[in-house]
Amino acid sequence: xxxxxxxxxxxxxxxxxxxxxxxxxxxxxxxxxxxxxxxxxxxxxxxxxxxxxxxxxxxxxxxxxxxxxxxxxxxxxxxxxxxxxxxxxxxxxxxxxxxxxxxxxxxxxxxx
Numbered sequence: 001x002x003x004x005x006x007x008x009x010x011x012x013x014x015x016x017x018x019x020x021x022x023x024x025x026x027x028x029x030x031x032x033x034x035x036x037x038x039x040x041x042x043x044x045x046x047x048x049x050x051x052x053x054x055x056x057x058x059x060x061x062x063x064x065x066x067x068x069x070x071x072x073x074x075x076x077x078x079x080x081x082x083x084x085x086x087x088x089x090x091x092x093x094x095x096x097x098x099x100x101x102x103x104x105x106x107x108x109x110x111x112x
Contacts, residue, residue: 006033010026010030013026014026014027014030021051021052021055022052022055024049024051024052025049025052025055025056028048028049032044032045052074053074054074054075054076054077055074055076055077056072056073056074056077057070057072057073057074057077057085058071058072058073059071059090059106061106061110062089065089067089067090067091067103068089068090068103068106069087069088069089069090070084070085070086070087070088070089070090070093071086072085072086073085073086081093090102090103090106091103
């Protein structure tokens with residue numbers, strides 16, 4: 001995807017977001033992308049989205065397990081969970097009937 005395609009895709013994505021908090025997170029993410037390269041963990045400054053951190057969650061992808069491992073989750077996310085998020089596999093966090101769809105969505109985010 002070239003830079004122009006990336007910018008067009010981002011504009012479409014941004015326009016589809018209703019929540020002002022999520023728009024702020026998306027805009028920050030876009031600002032730290034270099035061209036069409038996704039940011040690394042070291043590029044992210046949580047203080048830049050401190051107001052929105054309560055609604056943010058992040059995973060690491062473990063290719064060997066083909067699963068996602070919880071890295072960070074705000075209180076609005078962890079408050080909905082019965083299990084600990086950090087260090088837990090997506091397959092452990094999501095109920096068995098919901099996991100396949102969750103894995104599919106997370107994998108799509110990873111690849112697209």
